[in-house]
Amino acid sequence: MRSHAASVMIVSLAAGFTSSAIAAEFSWDAPASCPERDALRWRIEEALGTKLDQAAPLRFTAKAEQKSSKRWAVALEVASDSQSEPQHRQFEAVNCEDLAQAVSVAIALALGAEAPANEAEPPKSDAAPSSGAQPAGPARKSPTSLTRADVPKGKPQSRSSLWFAAELGPSLDFGSLPGAAPGVQIAAIGGTHAVGLKLGGIVFPDRSKQVSGELGGTFTLWAASAALCGQAERQPTLLRLCAGSEFGRMSGTGLHTSHVLTGTSVWVAPLADLTGSWPLLDDSIRVYGSAVAAIPLIRRDFRVEGLGSVHQPGAFVGRLGLGLEMLWR
Numbered sequence: 001m002r003s004h005a006a007s008v009m010i011v012s013l014a015a016g017f018t019s020s021a022i023a024a025e026f027s028w029d030a031p032a033s034c035p036e037r038d039a040l041r042w043r044i045e046e047a048l049g050t051k052l053d054q055a056a057p058l059r060f061t062a063k064a065e066q067k068s069s070k071r072w073a074v075a076l077e078v079a080s081d082s083q084s085e086p087q088h089r090q091f092e093a094v095n096c097e098d099l100a101q102a103v104s105v106a107i108a109l110a111l112g113a114e115a116p117a118n119e120a121e122p123p124k125s126d127a128a129p130s131s132g133a134q135p136a137g138p139a140r141k142s143p144t145s146l147t148r149a150d151v152p153k154g155k156p157q158s159r160s161s162l163w164f165a166a167e168l169g170p171s172l173d174f175g176s177l178p179g180a181a182p183g184v185q186i187a188a189i190g191g192t193h194a195v196g197l198k199l200g201g202i203v204f205p206d207r208s209k210q211v212s213g214e215l216g217g218t219f220t221l222w223a224a225s226a227a228l229c230g231q232a233e234r235q236p237t238l239l240r241l242c243a244g245s246e247f248g249r250m251s252g253t254g255l256h257t258s259h260v261l262t263g264t265s266v267w268v269a270p271l272a273d274l275t276g277s278w279p280l281l282d283d284s285i286r287v288y289g290s291a292v293a294a295i296p297l298i299r300r301d302f303r304v305e306g307l308g309s310v311h312q313p314g315a316f317v318g319r320l321g322l323g324l325e326m327l328w329r
Helices: 002-014 037-048 096-110
Strands: 025-029 059-068 071-079 087-093 162-174 180-192 195-211 214-234 237-254 261-282 285-294 302-304 308-311 317-328
Touching: 025 037, 025 096, 037 096, 059 096, 071 096, 087 096, 162 195, 162 285, 180 214, 180 317, 195 237, 214 261, 214 302, 214 308, 237 302, 237 308, 261 317
Parallel strands: 025 059
Antiparallel strands: 059 071, 071 087, 162 180, 162 317, 180 195, 195 214, 214 237, 237 261, 261 285, 285 317, 302 308
16 A cells, blocks of 8 residues: 555656656666666566656666665655756665565556556437537546556566675684684575575695794695675675584694604584674675684694694684685576
8 A cells, every 4th residue: 555655646747847858857766685677677668568768757766775684765856957856756665675665656647548448438418519529538547546466566577596706715713723823715506495505615825833932843724615605685785694614624744753744633613603794896796704613623733843732623613714705696
């Protein structure tokens, strides 16, 4: 009811606009989860029966935003060269699809969309017109009889439910190697709707540790990971929470010896990963930040003769990451 009432208001405010322009203009600013502008344009043109290039010379600007999980709002502006100030209207819907549909209906009505063919016609009179009656002119369009259900939805599809992302950036490890160890992480994530799979890899090269003032050894860790993720979005933030495990190898090289000794250990660590990303240039180019918690199941004690224990991974590992994300959906 609210969106239908808004449509009628848009019709009334647009009725007084006149301009020397030759075409209608339409802009649509909405979150990525909303229908695309081309889909709305097609609905408007389908209701009008003509292209916007041939419609009344009005300029429409619509900006949609999510207020809460079940509340979306749009600000619709209608302007004309003959008016010094544009007219504004706002209305709401429970989701962006309904909001987009209400906007397309309101604009179609404002531009003079015809009533649907199945609309009931007024009864016809069999009596001949009186001699003083004026001949009937061309039938006027009846925009107010168009309802939301009459605007077709079928042709242009809204955004696909499939999505893919790639991440690359530095990472700082606490607990796997001696001290705070810098490294590089890379990941590929794909899914549908709110569920996805994340495959990643990390490398932390040559982290050294001293024992009793002497260099005891250098250590390296590399690992691949697989995790199941849940995704939630509240513009402009995109959040993913993943749970899975790392599989890789840790190696250490003892330096306080007459000859170099190298030892290796299998690395297995269940993990939880929380990542948030935000648009940088547009929705597809984003910056991300991540926090990872892992529990190593194998914690080899690397020892050097004469120095004893040089390094053993901690029982709990934490990591912080920051980098660029590419998102396709």
